[in-house]
Amino acid sequence: xxxxxxxxxxxxxxxxxxLTCYWDGTVHYGLCLAMAxxxxxxxxxxxxxxxxxGSLLMSAVVFLLGNLIxxxxxxxxxxxxxxxxxxxxxxxxxxxxxxxxxxxxSLSPEQIAEEQRKRLYQRPQDLLLILILILTAAxxxxxxxxxxxxxxxxxxxxxxxxxxxLRDPVGYPKVQMLIYLFYLLPFLILAIYGxxxxxxxxxxxWSLVFAGAVAQAQFAHLGSSLHSRTPFPYQTPxxxxxxxxxxxxxxxxxxxxxxxxxxxxxxxxxxxxxxxLARAKxxx
Numbered sequence: 001x002x003x004x005x006x007x008x009x010x011x012x013x014x015x016x017x018x019l020t021c022y023w024d025g026t027v028h029y030g031l032c033l034a035m036a037x038x039x040x041x042x043x044x045x046x047x048x049x050x051x052x053x054g055s056l057l058m059s060a061v062v063f064l065l066g067n068l069i070x071x072x073x074x075x076x077x078x079x080x081x082x083x084x085x086x087x088x089x090x091x092x093x094x095x096x097x098x099x100x101x102x103x104x105x106s107l108s109p110e111q112i113a114e115e116q117r118k119r120l121y122q123r124p125q126d127l128l129l130i131l132i133l134i135l136t137a138a139x140x141x142x143x144x145x146x147x148x149x150x151x152x153x154x155x156x157x158x159x160x161x162x163x164x165x166l167r168d169p170v171g172y173p174k175v176q177m178l179i180y181l182f183y184l185l186p187f188l189i190l191a192i193y194g195x196x197x198x199x200x201x202x203x204x205x206w207s208l209v210f211a212g213a214v215a216q217a218q219f220a221h222l223g224s225s226l227h228s229r230t231p232f233p234y235q236t237p238x239x240x241x242x243x244x245x246x247x248x249x250x251x252x253x254x255x256x257x258x259x260x261x262x263x264x265x266x267x268x269x270x271x272x273x274x275x276x277l278a279r280a281k282x283x284x
Contacts, residue, residue, distance in 0.1 A: 011067050011075075015227035016172040019220040020059055027216070028056060047208055047263065049097040054212030056090055062175050062217065070171025098205065105266045115267040116198035126195045126268075129261055133195075136254040137188040139247070144181030147174045161237070162244060165225040168234040172224065176217055184210065191258055194269070201271045204262035211259035218252035 011017050031052040038045035064083055067076060120127055146155045147166055159166050166173045187210050194200035225236045225244070236244050262269060 011063070011070075011072055013229070014072070014170055014172075015224040015229040016066065016170060016220055017063065018227065018229060019223035020063055022223070023055070023059065023216055023219055028052065028059075031055075044100075044103045046097060046100045046102065049093075049100075050205055050208035051212035051215075051259075053090070053094050053097055054209035055216040056212075057094075057209075058179070058213035058217050059220070060087060060090065062172055062179065062220070065175045066170060066172035068171075069175070071169040073171075102205075105270070107267050107270070112267045112270050112272075115265070116270075116272070118268075120196055123268075125261070129257055130192050130195050132254045132257065133188050133192050136251060137185055137192075139251055140180045140185045140188065143177045144185070147177040162240050163225065163236065164234045165221075165230060165236065168224075168230060173221065176221055180217075184214065188254075195261075198268050199271045201269055203269050204259075204266060207255065207259040207262045211255040214252055214255040218248055222248050 012021060031048055035045040035048050035052065038048065060083070064087075067073060067080065120130075142155075142158075143163075143166070145152070146159050146163075149155075166177065187206065191203060191207065194203035222245070224230055225234075227235075
């Protein structure tokens with residue numbers, strides 16, 4: 001094991017690599033056990049699988065791209081190519097999960113129609129969730145501009161006084177923020193639309209994928225920002241520690257609340273039945 005870490009994948013010695021291993025050995029391992037137990041009992045594990053898929057994809061993509069563009073890229077060895085079958089396996093698992101049948105909510109057409117007739121002001125929880133997602137999207141855009149070297153004073157102050165880890169040349173934080181900017185931000189905008197307009201049946205599945213992705217990413221980002229293996233100039237200053245923790249924990253909370261909302265009250269996201277199907281049900 002020590003030989004592999006030293007010669008085959010030295011990036012695992014970084015703070016980000018270490019936090020990724022912690023997540024793999026606890027959350028990913030626990031999810032795999034839970035899915036295996038559900039499969040053994042012939043129960044639906046699609047929701048667990050989608051959360052696991054998002055978490056693993058985020059972990060793998062950030063780690064691999066960070067290795068390629070970061071300061072440790074000259075240390076890459078041929079063993080790095082072993083990650084390609086791993087990505088192919090994740091792609092295959094994702095396709096299998098999305099092809100599994102969804103667990104249908106036991107709701108009558110009348111209950112679904114009643115829920116979907118409600119205006120946004122009649123759903124205060126959704127209204128609050130939309131506000132949270134708007135703030136999450138704004139923070140996502142801001143940090144994306146920070147790692148893209150935006151010349152604004154606010155970006156300069158933030159990266160030097162609040163999150164100096166974003167400047168760490170290891171590459172992982174920059175890749176993380178760019179994935180947030182180009183993938184998470186469009187999803188947040190679509191999710192706001194899905195909470196406002198009924199019948200967006202895609203939202204429950206993708207909310208689980210992004211909830212898993214953001215949970216893993218924020219765990220690794222928070223831990224790396226504070227870890228002793230991160231060089232001292234890039235660690236979070238003690239003066240802003242609590243504001244840093246609060247902002248990043250709340251940032252991770254938004255996608256989790258969205259996924260929970262979709263799971264607990266799925267009627268709003270059930271696609272509306274066509275006119276022919278509705279008439280057939282009435283005749284029955």
